[in-house]
């Protein structure tokens with residue numbers, strides 16, 4: 216059975232590579248338009264579906280895995296547009312608890328498999344001064360990440376505590392993914 220990870224995210228690739236699974240990497244080029252009136256779980260599930268759908272139509276024999284991650288704090292926060300946007304996101308998240316949602320889609324055109332689900336993790340930030348935020352943005356790691364931080368990098372220093380799957384915050388909820396793979400594809404990442 217051919218597996219395709221429809222992602223350009225190096226984090227997703229690395230997370231999945233830890234397991235005994237062979238897969239091809241074919242990123243989608245779906246425009247990530249976050250519709251702000253949507254609930255975050257709907258937004259991430261529909262974007263994950265769109266990414267997987269595009270790749271499964273071009274790879275009809277494959278089981279395609281795709282994901283989408285957003286940060287939610289009153290509004291949906293995607294990737295920051297620029298420095299100012301990133302600064303404002305982090306200022307908003309300072310001292311507060313936000314939620315990170317990742318949608319996950321498993322699709323296969325040939326077998327008509329269509330599974331869409333999501334995972335949510337709560338993340339509490341430390342209180343950040345403007346200097347803390349500026350120092351963090353100097354690292355340059357904020358820009359390709361939802362909510363303008365990466366928990367796996369210098370962003371770890373912004374976090375006070377988390378409640379839920381750490382890997383969900385990084386962009387791929389490994390535990391949920393394995394539940395879905397076992398149930399719908401008879402594939403177990405443990406083996």
Ligand SMILES: Cc1cn([C@H]2C[C@H](O)[C@@H](COP(=O)(O)OP(=O)(O)OP(=O)(O)O)O2)c(=O)[nH]c1=O
Pocket residue numbers: 221222223224226227242243247266282283284285286294315359360361362364365366367370384385386
């Ligand atoms: C909050 C947070 C997000 N992120 C990343 C995960 C996602 O890659 C990114 C959100 O963007 P996504 O649109 O979910 O993914 P992507 O554009 O990087 O890759 P693709 O659509 O091709 O799969 O933010 C972290 O790496 N660490 C974090 O702590």
